[in-house]
Amino acid sequence: MEETQMEEKCNSVTNGIPIEEKESEETQTMEEKDSYTQPEVAPALIALHPFDQSVAVTVGSDLRIFNLAKNCPVSLADQSKEVLHKDSIRAIRFSDNGKLLVSAGDDKLVKIWSAETWQCLCTVNSEKRVSAVAISKDEQYVCFADKFGVIWIVDLVGLAEDQSVTEKKAVAIFGHYCSIITSLEFSPDGRFIVSADRDFKIRVSVFPKNPLKGVHEIQSFCLGHSEFVSCLTFVCNPNFPQGFLVSGSGDSTVCLWDVTSGSLLCTSEVGREANLSEESHPAVTDLYATGDGSLVAVAIQSLQGILLLSCDLSAKKLSTLKVVYVPGETFIPTKLGMTLSGSLLWMVTGASNLPGSKESSFARIRVVSDFKKSSHESDPEPRVLEDTEIPEGEKLLEKLQGSVSVDSAVFTAAAEALNSAMSSLLRKKQYSDEKRDFRKKTRNDKKFKQ
Incomplete structure (x- = not known):
């Protein structure tokens, strides 16, 4: 009798873990692995030519461009073996001089386009999926970051003149320790390249004269966020040409930094200021500043519109100005753009790859007018334009959004799916000691050794 009870007790425990708990952990691990095979939900992105020449929108692998100057859609020409992008585009931006457009993403391709002829100047192959891009002020270099925390550089000198060059190799210049890079920015004076990651860090690196040999000098670290840093932008004006850094985070805050010293100058709790739930801690998804550095627009999860922050560079202070809501529909911005x-x-x-939706990908554009800091009470307030009031109106929207009409419920589902995807990708998961040990034992490299 005692032997039978001992056998039952031994059979109910394996490696010190109860069978029920072990089966539960194995099932959960299998579910996690299955989720990796599903296409990731990717947000729609937008980029504006700095001189109002064109607008670019990406959704999934689709890159859509409208020429504002000529009032017509743009047809992209790619002479390389790769045909446009094959997977979700995760980063897109114009150069400050407006001559280049760079797109990159999950297909491990970085494409550099001429924003004048719309020819693909070259395609760069990345070892890992690309998460962020930046273009140097002189347009000589394109930097991009991958999901393993490595920052790469591509030399563009002579690229436009040599039409025979369709591929270039990237050089690794520095990295964050196995942490997803979420944003890359050059400082206004070009002295620094700033990189942010999922581990709450912002690194300010000195950009050398010959960066192909590596970026080794760290100017400072900007430390103060308690969750992943999601986005970066600079604010500057003639009195402060070197600018100050503004960062948004998963902790529902926006911070103002002195990059030279790494000092935190001001923190704005934008989630609370926008009257969003403090329990959910909605992440800041994007930031954009006016050219004079007086205003910063903030996109936040669950906010149907944008929060405007007033920026006083002399006082080194951020303060909430107002919330501009999008009327009449569910519209939670995934990306902002400005000239x-x-x-x-x-x-x-x-979003693209939205689970359970008939639409594989879709996008919706809205525009806020009078986006300047008002000094007179009689000046018009920022407002969301109707579709007919948007520059080039219906023709532009048909190209950038597509002609398919999407139900408002789909936008709500997309917002929830994007929030979940961002949280799964960037919020660091917490595990018990037992589960951490179990996950280590079931790693693929451990299985191969066995």
Whole structure:
């Protein structure tokens, strides 16, 4: 009798873990692995030519461009073996001089386009999926970061003149220790390249004269966020040409930094200021500043519109100005864009690979007018334009959004799916000691050794 009870007790425990708990952990691990095979939900992105020449929107692998100057859609020409992008685009931006457009993403391709002829100047192959891109002020270098925390550089000198060059190799210049890079920015004076990651860090690196040999000198670290850093932008004006850094985070805050010293100058709790739930801690998803550095637009999860922050560079202070809501529909921006004039703020929402939806990908664009800091009470307030009021109106929207009409419920589902995807990717998971040991034992490299 005692032997039978001992056998039952031994059979109910394996490696010190009860069978029920072990089966539960194995099932959960299998579910996690299955989730990796599913296409990741990717947000729609938008980029504006600095001189109002064109607007670019990406959703999934689709890159859509409209020429504002000529009032017509743009057809991209790619002479390389790769045909455009094959997977979700995760980063897109114009150079400050407006001559280049760079797109990159999950297909491990970085494509550098001429924003004048719309030819693909070259394609760069990345070892890992790309998460962020930046273009140097002189347009000589393109930097991109991958999900393993490595920052790479591509030399563009002579690229436009030599039409025979269709591929270039990237050189690794520095990295964050196995942490996803979420954002890359050059400082206004070009002295620094700033990189942010999921581990709450912002690294300010000195950009050398010959960066192909590596970026070894760290100017400072900007430390103060308690969750992943999601986005970066600089604010500057003639009195402060070197600028100050503004960062958004998963902790529902926006911070102002002195990059030279790494000092935290001001913190704005934007989630609370926008009257969003403090328990959920909605992440800041994007930031954009006016050319004079007086205003910063903030996109936040669950906020149907944008929060405007007033930026006083002399006082080194951020303060909440107002919330601009999008009327009449569910619209939670996934990306913001603006030209140097700063008169219009462009917003996009949308997603690709949305589970359970008939639409594989979709995008919706809205535009905020009079996006300037008002010094007179009689000046018009920022407002969301109707579709007919948007520059080039229906023709532009048909190209950038597509002609398919999407139900508002789909936008709500997309917002929830994007929030979940961002949280799963960037919020660090917490495990018990037992589960951590179990996950170590079931790693693929451990299985191969066995």
